[in-house]
Amino acid sequence: MTTRTILVVCLAVTVFAMPAGAQVAPPRRVPGGGAPNEPGGRFRPSPALEASCVIRIDFDPATLPLNTQLVSSLIRSDPIAGQAVKETGCEGLDCILDLVPLATSGNFIASVIARAPQDKGATKDKLESFLGAVCKLLEKALIEAALTRQAQWKEGLQQLDGELARVQSRLEDLRNKQRALSAKAGRFELSGKNVPRQIALLERDKGNLENRAVVQGARLQAIQEQIAKIGTEAAEKLKDDPIAAELAKIVTVRETQLKLIVEARKQGRANEAEAGEAEAKLAEARVELARRRDEVARAAGAEFITKLNQELVNLSISAAEQKAQLELMTKSLTDLKTRDMLRLADEFQRLETEAQLAERLCADLVDKKQRSEVQFRGLRSPAVTIIGGKPAAAETK
Known part of the structure; x- marks a missing residue:
């Protein structure tokens, strides 16, 4: 020493x-x-x-x-x-x-x-x-x-x-500065090389999500077109079906009969039982017409339309979710790039390097002490x- x-x-x-x-x-x-004391200098x-x-x-x-x-x-x-x-x-x-x-x-x-x-x-x-x-x-x-x-x-x-107190004070000051930078960064992590990595990951995920949105949008449009096409074909078949046409005429007759009985009852020329019977016959005629139309629709692909409609609902929900995700990613990327996150990350890393050196120095001083x-x-x-x-x-x- x-x-x-x-x-x-x-x-x-x-x-x-x-x-x-x-x-x-x-x-x-x-x-x-x-x-x-001797000649010649001898002692x-x-x-x-x-x-x-x-x-x-x-x-x-x-x-x-x-x-x-x-x-x-x-x-x-x-x-x-x-x-x-x-x-x-x-x-x-x-x-x-x-x-x-x-x-x-x-x-x-x-x-x-x-x-x-x-x-x-x-x-x-x-x-x-x-x-x-x-x-x-x-x-x-x-x-x-x-x-x-x-x-x-x-x-x-x-x-x-x-010296130990000075280094410890310096270390605490560095950590406080890091905490202040983290507060400015909000939800973003500044440690290491996280900000550039976050930007790269967000841009990659945003691109993938945009590609999926394009694919789903095309599928959504195709399903809508298919539903419209099948619906048109079913309407044409129903229009040309003779049984359905006759059943529709019966429904019209039953409706006319019910109106006449209701008027007669008001005038006292028909009783309640007759009116009830007319309503029952009209209901039966309508059920028969609906059953026939359903049969025609099934034959024209109505069940497939039902499945397509369900998929259309699911795709619409997924599209709404993707839109929300894209908006969040876009906002995050904008925040990372416009709020000077790269500069904050560089400053945070510089402070981290100094803090690590201070921690090692503290450990050495404690051991020496x-x-x-x-x-x-x-x-x-x-x-x-x-x-x-x-x-x-x-x-x-």
């Missing part, structure tokens, strides 16, 4: 920054060392004291990643080595610090060695005190760095919260523990 890199850089910039009068040598410097080694201890650094890699180079640079830095020199009164002793790593997997374990020439006034007690101060200051520096890292982590979580929160709750401060070693005298050879 960026914050880890910044932390390491901040810790590393303090390397070798020592105060005046406090000399802490790099690890490769030859221990001891004195003034030249005579002076006796040196050495003190060492083994330290264990318990740390959280997520909070503070440590390695040998970083720890070595830290113990030689001015805030640690320089401050330890001041606190223990070791100014002018030419103290040298070495770090020998013993284990770097899991906890960091290393041997810290302090050396100083005897001729500078070094003593075991001073070196031991110096080492103890270095360890305490190292722990303090690591804790401060960890706290800074934790604060940065917490700030990062807050930034994640803010959850993982960061788990790690943040598990963060622990580092600790430096002296687990072994004592100062010891060693003469430089």
